[in-house]
Amino acid sequence: MGLGSVRDVSLKEARAEAERWRGVARRGQDPIKERQRLAREAERNMYILKDIAEDAFESRKADLKEDGKAGRWFSPLKLYVLPKLGAVPVSQIDQQDIRDALRPIWHTKADTARKAMNRLGICFQHAAALGLDVDLQATEKAKALLGRQKHKVQHVPALPWQEVSEFYASLSDGTITHLALRLLILTAVRSKPLRFLRLEQINGSVWTIPGEIQKGLRDRTPDFAVPLSAEAQAIVEQAKPFSRDGYLFPSVRRGVISDATMSRLMERRGMEARPHGFRSSFRDWCAEAAAVPHEVAETALGHVIGGSVERAYRRTDYLEQRRVVMERWAEQVVGGSSELLHMVRQ
Template sequence: MAKSNFFTVAKLKSLPPGKHCDGQGLWLFKRKDGGAQWTFRFSLFGRQREMGLGSYPLLSLAEARKAAHDVRRIVANGDDPIKIKRRQRNHASAQEGRFHVLAYAAFEAHRSTLKHEGSDGMWFSPIKNHLLPHLGMMPVVKIDQHDIKQALSRGWETSPVTAKKALSRLKVILSYAIAEGFDVNLGIIDQARILLGAPRHTVTHIAALDWAEASAFYQSLGELAPAELALRMLMLTGVRSDAVNNMRLEQITKDIWTVPVEHVKGRKGFTKPFRVPLSNEVLRVIDLARAIEQNGHLFPNSRGGPLNKMSMRNYMVERGLEARPHGFRSTLRTWLSERTECAREVAEACLGHFAVNDVEDAYNRADYLERRKPYLADWASYLIGGGCKNATD
């Protein structure tokens, strides 16, 4: 290794392109275009590291030696100068450290765990609607519990479910900021929750049709229009609207409908295709839908694509009903509880609800397909006005 203080000012100017050592870890990398960069090499915890100090001649030889001396002292204390420099840069950079920049960066880092990788906007919308208007331009290190309270106060009263989601997303963003080296205290989230208090707004659940009225409604549906056939499928199977809207012929194998992962509610990596047993009435509805099928879509829109997500809802609104399509899941679940002896885990499986946590899911792989069949067949029989073998008096 070259001796310490190998360079002179005159020698620096005559150095050829390449890497040259001044000693004790200080190097100069000279480029072919005439530019040059000071770097410092060091070893910490058994790892060889290299960090930039600045460009030459903006950073003179004397200044580079002083900078190397300062870094050398940091390493001697067992600290990583690269991490310290990163934190200092983040804190000094108003643009890099602003909340809106970190919010989008955290979303990009997190999106692989989200359904559709967050492309539907559902994960980011609480951030966009509740947090960015108030906190977006603030440096993340300056945000405190009072700022969070001010941002969420209105939503905490008018739309508490969404506001709580915003608070949950905020924790993800602040955790990401900490990982990036920003001096952020996660405790401000709990402090903000205390300041916000309990929401006084009553949460309104999606209106559902009473199971006693479901049969009459089902029998009133037509057998030609996509929205009405889709509603039949929705009521019969208890799945979510997204799955019905995007139902395709190739998803059906005999009397089983396999709903693809992308149309099963849940986070990416924690979901799997959902098998739905098809009763005779469901198969009849599928046969009716074949007459209007376009491009593989059983319930097409006017352009041959999947049914618009508002079509079934709009139909029910036009009928003057307060109930909404998603409410039919509640209708089915209530009927199973009140009119059958269906076990809880099987009833929940009819709605696509399985293990309550990741550990249980890792061991219990059952989807209760065979046990679901008779109950969904009875539900179909009830809807069309027939008897129910497994129903109680």
């Protein structure tokens, strides 16, 4: 077994190496095969973070909405981690490297930094699954070094539920934007399902939102039935003459109305609240004025309730209870009624 050229290895180093490999032989191992194994392992551990991150992203595309085409999963890494650590072998990255990479945004862009840290942890787990020698605790150690984040997540500004009725009444022009905002308020859905609402999704008093355009994991999100109040059905009828290519709320040129269009209307009026905030308005009304059971109110917002076992045994989607709630919400929105709604928990 050669130990290297006499020009490169001193006598002292050769004696130390010889003793090391004799020890391997004494343990019943083949020194040459063991050296080859260690060389392969060292070569494998030279995989750089950029390659690992891309491979981890590819392996998770099936779990991401629209196969991750929006790039939201990968962008925190691409923008704030890979420029500094992308060319470094993943096995050589420690908590100090991670701290130095994320420190500039740890407090100023807290939510983005948190996502970047989470994605990095997934990359380390992916590397370990590939057999690479990585520190799976590196991200947790980096969090300890960075300390508690000072920045608080800013929630989307919402209009108090008591003021929604007045705003709803002001949307009286009968334009696509006004009608879209009215239906958004009445149904408490997210902006995207409403903007991409197609006429065939509505069957009588029920609007079925396809799972693929809801927020969540594409292959795990079932279709969601939204009960339409009488007022909501009237808005749909008013909007039908504007429909184009099957979409109820088309844009002026092509495609559908944008979220920014509705937001700008509220911004031009000097309002801090934004369209997404009407979901909070509805949820506050459920809790403060209507005494709606928690599981019914959360289901109305399309939120996942309970753990996987509980969901497996709970077959109901509370459609009939939600139908009552949405009708009373419409009464509140249209007429400002403060009549309390009491529902029996089932």
